[in-house]
C-alpha cells in the first residue's frame with residue numbers, strides 16, 4: 001500500500017520571517033499516519049528550517065541541485081552540499097526549471113544521477129504544455145521526458161524517486177486538470193514504469209499530481225487510484241490551505 005505524499009513547492013517565495021511563520025503554522029497541523037509531508041523551500045532557509053522540523057513528521061526538500069559534486073560553478077549548490085546539512089530530498093525537472101533555465105532531459109538525467117549518488121531522494125517532475133495537450137500528444141510527450149530523463153536508472157534507484165506529473169497548463173494558472181485527465185496520465189505513467197522495469201516496481205512507485213491543487217479539489221484528485229498525493233505550489237504558501245491539503 002503506497003502512502004500519501006503532500007509536497008509543497010515554495011518556489012522563490014517567502015522572506016525569512018514568513019518562512020519561519022509558515023513552518024510554525026504547519027507544525028500545528030495533525031498529519032495523518034499514512035501521509036508524508038515534504039516542503040520544497042529555498043536553499044537559503046534549508047538549514048534553519050531543518051532545525052525547526054527535525055522532531056516532526058515534516059521533511060524538507062531542495063528545489064534543485066547542480067549535476068556536479070563541486071567545482072567552479074558560481075552560485076550553484078550540489079547534491080553533496082545538501083546531504084551535508086541533512087537534506088534528504090531534492091525536486092528535479094520542475095517545468096519552471098525546464099522553461100526558464102533550459103534544463104533538458106539530458107541535463108536532468110545528470111542531475112538525477114548526482115542526487116542519487118549522494119543518497120538523496122528525488123521528486124522528478126514531468127508534464128506537457130498546453131499546445132501538446134490540445135494536440136492530444138500528452139502521453140507521448142511525458143513518455144519521452146521520462147524515457148530520456150528518468151528510466152535510465154536502475155530498479156533499485158527508482159525506489160528513491162517519486163514522480164510528479166504536472167501539466168504545465170495547470171501550474172499556477174488556477175486551472176486544474178480534471179480527475180479523469182489526472183487518472184489517465186498517472187495510469188499511463190504507471191504502465192511506462194511497468195514496461196521499463198516490472199509491474200511490481202510500478203505498483204510501488206509514488207506518482208504525485210501538481211497543478212493548482214487547492215483544499216477544494218485535493219480530496220477528489222488524491223482519491224484517484226493512481227494518484228499518491230500532490231506537489232503543491234501556491235496553496236503550500238498558507239498553513240491553513242496546505243494543512244487542509246495534508247489532511248485531504
Ligand code: PEP
Pocket residue numbers: 009166170171172173174210211212213231232233234235
Ligand atoms: C508547482 O509549482 O509545482 C505547482 C503545482 O504550482 P501550483 O500548485 O501553484 O499550480
